[in-house]
Amino acid sequence: MAAALIDGRAAAEALRARVGIAADFFRAASGRAAGLATVLVGEDPASSVYIRSKIKATHEANMHGVHHPLPADTREEQLLALVEQLNRDPSVDGILVQLPLPDQIDTARVIAAIDPDKDVDGFHVVNAGRLAVGDPDALVPCTPLGCLHLLKSHLGSLSGLEAVVIGRSNIVGKPMAALLLAESCTVTIAHSRTSDLPEVCRRADILVAAVGRAEMVRGDWIKPGACLIDVGINRVAGAEPGKTRIVGDVAFDEAREVAGAITPVPGGVGPMTIAMLLRNTLVAAHRRANLAVPEDL
Numbered sequence: 001m002a003a004a005l006i007d008g009r010a011a012a013e014a015l016r017a018r019v020g021i022a023a024d025f026f027r028a029a030s031g032r033a034a035g036l037a038t039v040l041v042g043e044d045p046a047s048s049v050y051i052r053s054k055i056k057a058t059h060e061a062n063m064h065g066v067h068h069p070l071p072a073d074t075r076e077e078q079l080l081a082l083v084e085q086l087n088r089d090p091s092v093d094g095i096l097v098q099l100p101l102p103d104q105i106d107t108a109r110v111i112a113a114i115d116p117d118k119d120v121d122g123f124h125v126v127n128a129g130r131l132a133v134g135d136p137d138a139l140v141p142c143t144p145l146g147c148l149h150l151l152k153s154h155l156g157s158l159s160g161l162e163a164v165v166i167g168r169s170n171i172v173g174k175p176m177a178a179l180l181l182a183e184s185c186t187v188t189i190a191h192s193r194t195s196d197l198p199e200v201c202r203r204a205d206i207l208v209a210a211v212g213r214a215e216m217v218r219g220d221w222i223k224p225g226a227c228l229i230d231v232g233i234n235r236v237a238g239a240e241p242g243k244t245r246i247v248g249d250v251a252f253d254e255a256r257e258v259a260g261a262i263t264p265v266p267g268g269v270g271p272m273t274i275a276m277l278l279r280n281t282l283v284a285a286h287r288r289a290n291l292a293v294p295e296d297l
């Protein structure tokens with residue numbers, strides 16, 4: 001039987017609606033709207049699309065969103081000065097600097113400059129540390145948080161399950177592993193040097209693919225009935241000349257025949273990233289206003 005499809009668009013829409021309602025309550029309780037500031041250096045087409053979606057979603061969720069575009073040749077000091085200004089701005093609860101940044105800018109230095117309590121991307125080492133030690137004050141990176149939400153919605157308890165995360169990035173792989181460990185999964189982080197990767201994957205009840213290689217995970221790497229979360233967004237040649245299409249890190253048609261459930265690409269993890277950004281912004285706003293964070297966020 002073909003695997004169930006885990007509908008990230010529907011889950012994201014539901015979460016965004018909940019955030020919108022909670023944002024209205026926040027405004028009534030605090031006397032101001034929760035605020036997100038986004039920063040984009042340059043005009044990378046994909047990044048520009050993501051930023052437009054983020055600001056539109058912020059407004060649709062009854063929050064205040066201000067975008068700060070900077071030219072592609074912006075110097076690191078100029079970006080750091082903007083981050084400092086946003087750190088000090090009381091109307092800003094969340095700061096998001098869209099990645100990737102141009103080569104002249106040191107990404108780690110910029111992330112380190114963001115106030116950890118406004119770091120709604122969850123990339124600051126303080127938030128990585130909070131997540132690692134199970135501190136509930138951690139702001140958690142949006143993509144893995146979205147993956148966890150989809151997994152728990154589909155499977156319920158994850159306790160005792162064997163989870164394999166392919167990819168060890170600070171943005172997805174490592175925080176994903178920390179979240180699964182906190183849910184009492186037995187977690188393996190696999191990567192480019194892992195020996196016999198297919199065999200490692202075959203023991204996974206939960207397989208999270210976050211490598212950025214189109215359709216790398218094949219059908220015969222998958223344990224029958226496993227739950228597959230595909231984080232990959234890879235643009236490949238389409239059927240017609242000059243056209244492209246997006247595929248994940250999992251060979252979807254093969255995997256669907258073996259897995260119990262699978263996230264599609266597009267329409268799986270991607271939409272959850274933006275929904276979780278809104279959620280993190282509202283969480284940060286509640287904490288900054290000394291208000292209790294609503295439980296269903």
Ligand SMILES: Nc1nc2c(c(=O)[nH]1)N[C@@H](CN(C=O)c1ccc(C(=O)N[C@@H](CCC(=O)O)C(=O)O)cc1)CN2
Pocket residue numbers: 050096097098099100121142143233246265266267268269270271272273274
């Ligand atoms: N500061 C950040 N930079 C980047 C992040 C991030 O979380 N914070 N993540 C990615 C890009 N990203 C958000 O910024 C993002 C990627 C993909 C999607 C999405 O909804 N994808 C769709 C497909 C879109 C398409 O057709 O092109 C899907 O999967 O259905 C949302 C957000 C890198 N930078």
